[in-house]
Amino acid sequence: MKRLVAIVEDEAAIRDNYAAAFLREGYAVRTYANRAQAMSAFAARLPDLAVIDISLEDEPEGGFELCRQLRALSAELPIIFLTARDSELDAVSGLRLGADDFLTKDLSLAHLIARVNALFRRVEALRRPNTPDEIVRRGALALDAERMQAQWDGQVVLLSLTEFWIVHALARHPGHVRNRQQLMDAANVVLDDNTITSHVKRIRRKFQSIDPKFDAVQTVYGMGYRWVE
Amino acid sequence: MSLRLKLLLLGLATLVLPWGGCQYAREMESALREGEQNSLQAVSQTIAASLQGRTDLLYREAPPPADAAGAPPDENAGHAFLHSGPYDLKPLALTAAPLLDGYSDDWPHDPSAWAYFAKDDRHRFGILTGVYERMLYVLLEVRDEHPLFDAPGTNPLDPASFGDRVWLGFQDSQGEERQVFLAAPGPGAVTARRIETGEYGQQSAPIEPRIRGAWQPMSHGYRMELRVPLSMLGNGFGVLVDDRDARGAEPVSYGTLRSDDLHTLGRLIVAAPELSSYLAQFMQPGLKLAVTDPDGRVLSRADALAQLTGLGSETPMLARLYRRFVDRPGTRALLESSAPIYDRDHKALIGKLEVTQTANRWIRLRDHALMRMLNFSLSTSAVAVSLMFAFAAWLALRLSRLRQASESALTRTGLVTSFPDTDARDELGDVARGFSTLLQRLNEYTSYLRTLAGKLAHEIRTPLTIVRSSLENLESEQVPPAARTYLERARQGSERLNAILIAMGAATRVEEAIGSAERVSFDLVRVLQSAVAAYRGAFPERTFRAELPAEAVVIRGAPDLIVQMLDKLIDNAVDFSPAAALISVRLRLDAQAALIEVDNPGPALAAQLEGRLFESLWQSRAGADSRPHFGLGLYIVRLIAEFHGGEASAVNLPDGSGVRFMVSLSR
Numbered sequence: 001m002k003r004l005v006a007i008v009e010d011e012a013a014i015r016d017n018y019a020a021a022f023l024r025e026g027y028a029v030r031t032y033a034n035r036a037q038a039m040s041a042f043a044a045r046l047p048d049l050a051v052i053d054i055s056l057e058d059e060p061e062g063g064f065e066l067c068r069q070l071r072a073l074s075a076e077l078p079i080i081f082l083t084a085r086d087s088e089l090d091a092v093s094g095l096r097l098g099a100d101d102f103l104t105k106d107l108s109l110a111h112l113i114a115r116v117n118a119l120f121r122r123v124e125a126l127r128r129p130n131t132p133d134e135i136v137r138r139g140a141l142a143l144d145a146e147r148m149q150a151q152w153d154g155q156v157v158l159l160s161l162t163e164f165w166i167v168h169a170l171a172r173h174p175g176h177v178r179n180r181q182q183l184m185d186a187a188n189v190v191l192d193d194n195t196i197t198s199h200v201k202r203i204r205r206k207f208q209s210i211d212p213k214f215d216a217v218q219t220v221y222g223m224g225y226r227w228v229e
Numbered sequence: 230m231s232l233r234l235k236l237l238l239l240g241l242a243t244l245v246l247p248w249g250g251c252q253y254a255r256e257m258e259s260a261l262r263e264g265e266q267n268s269l270q271a272v273s274q275t276i277a278a279s280l281q282g283r284t285d286l287l288y289r290e291a292p293p294p295a296d297a298a299g300a301p302p303d304e305n306a307g308h309a310f311l312h313s314g315p316y317d318l319k320p321l322a323l324t325a326a327p328l329l330d331g332y333s334d335d336w337p338h339d340p341s342a343w344a345y346f347a348k349d350d351r352h353r354f355g356i357l358t359g360v361y362e363r364m365l366y367v368l369l370e371v372r373d374e375h376p377l378f379d380a381p382g383t384n385p386l387d388p389a390s391f392g393d394r395v396w397l398g399f400q401d402s403q404g405e406e407r408q409v410f411l412a413a414p415g416p417g418a419v420t421a422r423r424i425e426t427g428e429y430g431q432q433s434a435p436i437e438p439r440i441r442g443a444w445q446p447m448s449h450g451y452r453m454e455l456r457v458p459l460s461m462l463g464n465g466f467g468v469l470v471d472d473r474d475a476r477g478a479e480p481v482s483y484g485t486l487r488s489d490d491l492h493t494l495g496r497l498i499v500a501a502p503e504l505s506s507y508l509a510q511f512m513q514p515g516l517k518l519a520v521t522d523p524d525g526r527v528l529s530r531a532d533a534l535a536q537l538t539g540l541g542s543e544t545p546m547l548a549r550l551y552r553r554f555v556d557r558p559g560t561r562a563l564l565e566s567s568a569p570i571y572d573r574d575h576k577a578l579i580g581k582l583e584v585t586q587t588a589n590r591w592i593r594l595r596d597h598a599l600m601r602m603l604n605f606s607l608s609t610s611a612v613a614v615s616l617m618f619a620f621a622a623w624l625a626l627r628l629s630r631l632r633q634a635s636e637s638a639l640t641r642t643g644l645v646t647s648f649p650d651t652d653a654r655d656e657l658g659d660v661a662r663g664f665s666t667l668l669q670r671l672n673e674y675t676s677y678l679r680t681l682a683g684k685l686a687h688e689i690r691t692p693l694t695i696v697r698s699s700l701e702n703l704e705s706e707q708v709p710p711a712a713r714t715y716l717e718r719a720r721q722g723s724e725r726l727n728a729i730l731i732a733m734g735a736a737t738r739v740e741e742a743i744g745s746a747e748r749v750s751f752d753l754v755r756v757l758q759s760a761v762a763a764y765r766g767a768f769p770e771r772t773f774r775a776e777l778p779a780e781a782v783v784i785r786g787a788p789d790l791i792v793q794m795l796d797k798l799i800d801n802a803v804d805f806s807p808a809a810a811l812i813s814v815r816l817r818l819d820a821q822a823a824l825i826e827v828d829n830p831g832p833a834l835a836a837q838l839e840g841r842l843f844e845s846l847w848q849s850r851a852g853a854d855s856r857p858h859f860g861l862g863l864y865i866v867r868l869i870a871e872f873h874g875g876e877a878s879a880v881n882l883p884d885g886s887g888v889r890f891m892v893s894l895s896r
Contacts, residue, residue: 011691017698024705084690086734088741105694106727109701190727193796194738197789198745221756221792222763 002028003120006047008038008066009082010057014105018051018082021109022116035062039069046074048123049116052099054083054090064097071098076126078119082112088198095202101161103189111188115161122148138171139229141216152210162187163203166196170217170227179224200225232628236621240614246606254599261595265586266564273568273584276511276518280582282573286504287520287528287580289464316485316495318344318466320358320365322519322527327359327366329454331416331445336368346468348483354450354470363502365462367442367455369395375474376451378444381414385422385434389477395453395470397421397440398486398493400463408491409437411444411453419444419453459502465493500528517585520570523578534563534587551603552596562588627657631664638668682861683737686730693730697723736861736868739793743872746787753782753791753816753823753894760795761814768799770808776815782823784896786873791894794869795825797862798890802829805888822875822893830887834879843867843877866892 005027009015012033019029030047032038034057050070056062067079081094081102094102100119103112125146136143142151148164150157159167169178169186178186180196187199200217207214218228284290313319321342327335336357347353354371376393383390395411413419421440425433442455467485482488485495500520508518508531519530563585570580634649651661700720708716754777761775795814802812806829815826834842843863863877870877874895882889 011695013695014691014698017695017702020702021698021705024702084687084694086738088738088745105690106697106730109698190731193793194735194742197742197793219789220759220763221788222760222795223766 002026003048004028004030004045005116006038006042006050007031008033008035008050008056008063009053010034010055011053018109018112021113025113025117027116033057035059035066038066042070042073046077049078049080049119051080051082051112051116054081054085054094064093067094067097067099076123078116078123080112080115080119082107086195091198092202095160099160103162106190108190111190114188118148118161121146136168136171138174138227139216140211141167141171143168143171152207152214155210157206157210159203159206162189163199163206166199167203167217170225174227174229177220177223177226183224232625233618233621236617236624237614240610240617243610243613246610247603250599250602250606254595254602257598258592258595262564262588265588266566269564269566269584269586270568272511273566273582276508276584277568277570277582280507280520280570280580281575282571282579284572284579286501286507287522287570288498289459289501313498314495316346316467316493318356318358318485318495318497319522319526320360320497320499322500322529323359323361323366324530324532326361326364327368327454329441329443329456331443331452331454333357333368333370333452333454346484348481352470352472352481352483354468354484356468358497360459360499360502362505363459365457365459365497365499367397367453367457367468369453369455369468369470370447371395371450371453371470371472373450373472376446377473377476378416379412379414380476385412386424386432391471391473391477391480393451393471393473394480395468396484396486396491397455397457398465398467398469398491399457399461399497400465400493401461402463404463406465406490406492408486409440410434411440411442411455413444416445417443419455421455459499462497464496466497467493467495498522504529505531515587519583519585521581521583523580525581528580534585547600547604551599562592564588624657627653631657631661634661635664635668638664680737682733686733689726689730693723693726697727732861736864739790739865739868742793743787743790743868746790746872748785748787750783750785751788753784754778755781756788756791757795757814757816757825760792764799764812768803771803771806772809772811774811774813776813778816778818782816782818782896784823784873784894786894790869790872794866794892795827797866798825798827798892801862801890802827802831805829805831807831818896822895825892825894826889827891828882828887828889832888833881833885834888842879863890866890870894 005022007015007018007022007029009018009031010033015031015033019031022029030041032041052063052066052070054061054063056066059065063081063083067081070077070079075098079099081099082105083090083094083103084105086104091102101115103115125144125148128146134144134146136145140153142154143164144150145168148159148161150159150164150167165187166183169183180193183196184190200219204214204217207216216228218226220226280286319342321337321339323337325335336359339357343355343357345353345355351374352372354369356370357368359366359368371393373393379385379392379394380390392412396408397411398406398408401407407423409421409423411419411421419442421437421442422434423437425435427433439461440455440457442453444451444453446452469482469484469486469488469491471480471482473480486493504520508520508529511518512531512533514533517530517532517534520528522528564587565583565585567581567583569578570582571577572579630649649661650665651658653661696719700716700723703716704720757777758775761773764771765773799812799814806812810830813826813828815824815828817824817826843866867877870892875893877890877892879888879890881887
C-alpha cells in the first residue's frame with residue numbers, strides 16, 4: 001500500500017509539480033487548494049503525511065489553522081510547512097503548532113523528497129522497538145538516527161527535522177568545527193547564515209529548557225559551530 | 230549675519246527719527262534766532278528813533294531854540310560836540326563808582342581813553358574821566374619830580390604857602406566860567422576851594438563841598454582822583470596843573486585852561502544823566518542797551534544781561550547732553566543789533582544804539598521742544614528696536630526649532646521620525662507644514678523602498694518555485710541529450726535567481742535577527758581573532774592582518790551579529806581589493822567606544838558616496854566579481870553598528886592607496 005501524501009497548496013503549478021515528484025517517488029498524492037477542501041478530505045481519511053502552505057487562497061494564515069486542526073486529529077502525523085514565507089516568526093509559529101519541519105520554497109524537490117522519506121523512516125522507526133546500536137551517545141546526549149530523536153539526560157528533546165540533522169552533524173564528531181555550509185548540507189536545506197544562526201539558537205534553547213546549564217553547542221566566530229562534551 | 234542682528238540693525242534705522250528731530254530743532258533754532266534778530270532790530274530802531282535829535286540827552290546840549298528858524302543852522306555849528314577839539318574830554322561810561330582814594334586800580338584799564346597834556350618833557354599829565362550815575366570822576370596822573378604839598382595850617386590864599394596845585398575850570402549850566410583849585414597839605418583827601426572876591430575886593434577861598442577828591446604821591450609825580458557832580462557842569466571843562474618846585478615859587482602852569490583867565494579851552498562831551506534812566510525804561514532781563522557816539526564811545530548803557538544767565542545752571546543733565554548733539558560749534562549765545570541815531574533833521578549821525586540780547590530765552594524754548602521731541606522719538610526708537618529684537622528672537626527661535634526638527638526628522642539611518650505639528654498661521658507655519666507633508670511622503674517612499682526588496686523577493690519566490698520544480702521534474706523525464714544542456718542552463722539560471730532572492734531578503738532577516746538578538750557580555754578581541762582566522766581560510770588569495778589589543782575588550786552585544794557585520798566588511802574589502810592584497814583588521818579603543826577598522830587597498834571612494842554608502846539598496850561601486858550586489862552588505866553593517874550603539878563610516882586612506890571602513894561600538 002502506497003503511502004499517501006497530502007499537498008495543500010493554492011498555487012496550481014507548484015501543487016502539480018510537487019505531486020508529480022511525489023508520484024515519481026512512488027507515493028500516492030492528494031492535492032488540495034484550500035483549507036476547506038483539505039479538511040473535508042482529512043475528516044474522511046487522514047493522509048500519511050501533509051505538506052502545507054501557510055497562505056491558502058483567501059486565508060493568509062490558513063496553513064497554521066489547518067496544521068492545528070490536523071494535529072488535533074492525529075498526534076503522530078508528520079506535517080511539513082512548505083512556504084514562500086521565510087520569516088523567523090512564521091517558522092517559530094509553525095513549529096510551535098506541532099509541525100515536524102518548516103521549509104521554504106527555495107528548497108529543491110530532491111531535498112523535499114529526502115525529508116519526506118526521512119520523516120516516513122522516523123514514523124516506521126517509532127513503531128519498531130528500540131535498536132540500541134543505532135544510538136549515538138555523547139555524554140548526556142543520546143541521538144537515535146533512525147527515529148530522529150534526541151535525548152538529553154534521558155529526556156526527549158523535541159527537535160524539528162532540520163534541527164535534528166544539525167545536532168546530528170555536530171555531535172557525530174565532537175570538537176570538530178562545522179561551518180554553516182556543512183550544516184546546511186547535513187540538513188538538506190539551502191538557508192542563509194541568519195537562518196542557521198536562529199536554528200542553532202533554537203536548538204540551544206530546547207536543550208536548555210531541559211538542562212539550564214547546557215553549553216555543548218559552541219560558536220566558533222567566523223567559522224561555525226562545534227559540539228563540546 | 231544672524232536674522233536677529235539684521236533686524237536689530239533695521240530697528241536702529243528708526244534712530245533717523247531723533248536725527249531728523251535734531252535737524253528740525255536746528256532749523257527751528259535758526260528760524261527763531263532770525264526772528265529774534267529781526268525783532269531786536271526793530272526794538273533797536275524804535276529806541277533809536279525815539280532818541281532822534283535828543284542831543285540834550287546824548288550830549289547835554291540844549292536843543293537849538295525853536296525860534297532860530299530865521300537863521301538856518303550851521304551844518305557844523307549845530308553839533309559842535311561831534312567835532313571834538315584837542316582839549317575836549319570824553320568821559321567813560323563807568324560801570325561802578327571808583328573809590329576816591331588816589332589809586333587807579335578800580336578804574337577800567339583802557340589806555341585809549343586817557344588824554345595827555347604836556348608843557349615840556351618834565352611837565353605832563355594824563356587825565357582819565359568817567360561818568361557814573363550823576364557824577365563825573367577824574368583821574369589825574371601828573372609827572373612831577375618834586376611833588377609839593379601846601380604848607381599845612383596856612384591861609385590857602387597866602388602865596389607863600391602854595392605848593393603844587395590843580396585848577397578845575399568849567400562852565401556852569403548857565404555858561405558862566407567858574408574855577409576851583411585843589412590843594413592838600415599831605416597825601417589823602419584833597420579839598421576844592423573856589424576863590425570869591427568880596428564886596429570890598431577882599432578875596433576868600435571857601436571850600437566847594439560838592440567836589441571831593443584824594444591825592445597820592447606816586448613815582449615821579451602824584452595822582453589825584455576827583456568827583457564832580459554833573460549838575461555843576463556845563464559844556465566847558467578843563468584842568469590846569471600848577472607845578473611848583475618850592476613853596477611860593479612861580480609855577481609852571483599847563484593844561485586845558487587858558488593860563489591867563491583860566492577859561493576853558495575844551496569841552497566835556499558826556500551824556501545827560503537822564504539818558505540812562507531813559508534807557509532804563511526799555512530794559513528787560515537779558516537785554517543790554519548802549520548808546521554810543523558815532524565813533525563808538527559808550528555814552529550810556531543799561532545792562533540786564535546777567536539777570537538771565539543764572540537760568541543756565543538749572544538745565545537738566547539730559548538737556549545738556551542733547552544740546553551737545555544739536556548745538557553747532559561757534560554759535561553765539563548773544564544776539565546783537567545796532568541802529569543809528571540821527572539828528573533832528575535826519576541828516577547827521579549823532580550816535581548809535583547798540584542792543585544786545587542773550588540767546589537764553591529761545592535756547593530754553595528750543596531745549597524744551599528738543600527734549601520733548603528727543604524723548605519721544607528716542608523712546609519710540611527704543612520701543613521699535615526692542616520690539617523688532619524680540620520679534621527677531623522669536624522668529625529665530627522658531628526657525629531654529631524648525632531647523633532642528635528638520636535635521637532630526639531624517640535620521641542618519643534614513644528613518645523619518647515625526648515632525649512637530651504647528652498651528653501657526655503664518656508663512657513659517659506653512660513651511661513647517663510643508664516640511665511635515667514632505668517628510669510624510671518621504672517616509673512612505675522610504676518605507677516602500679525599505680520593504681521593496683523583501684516584498685520583491687517574496688513575490689518572485691512563488692514563480693521561481695514553479696520554474697525550479699518544473700525543471701526538476703523535467704530532469705526526471707526523458708529528455709533528449711541535446712535538450713539537457715538547456716535544461717542545465719535553465720537550472721543554473723534559476724539557482725542564481727534563488728541566490729539573488731536570498732541576498733535580497735538578507736537585510737530583512739538581519740533586522741529580524743537584531744529584533745530578537747540578546748545582548749551578552751563578550752570579549753571582542755577573542756571574537757575578532759577567531760573571525761580573522763576564519764577569513765584566512767575562506768579567502769586564501771588575500772592576506773589578513775589583525776591588529777588587536779593584548780588584553781580582553783569586553784562589550785555588551787550580540788557576537789553573532791558582530792561576526793556577521795565583520796563578514797560584510799570583509800566581503801566588501803575582498804570585493805574591492807586586488808588579489809594578494811593585505812586587508813587589515815584593527816581594534817582601537819577610546820573613552821566611550823571600541824573602534825573596528827578594516828583597511829583594504831583598492832579604488833578610493835567617490836565624494837558623492839559620502840554618507841550614502843551605508844544606505845539600503847545603495848550600490849554604485851562596481852565589485853570585482855559577478856555576485857549579486859544590492860548594497861545591502863554595508864546597510865547590514867550599519868544596522869548592526871547601530872544596534873551596538875555605534876555608527877559606521879568610511880574614509881579614503883590618507884595616502885590614497887585604499888579605503889578604511891570604521892565601525893564604532895559603544896563600550
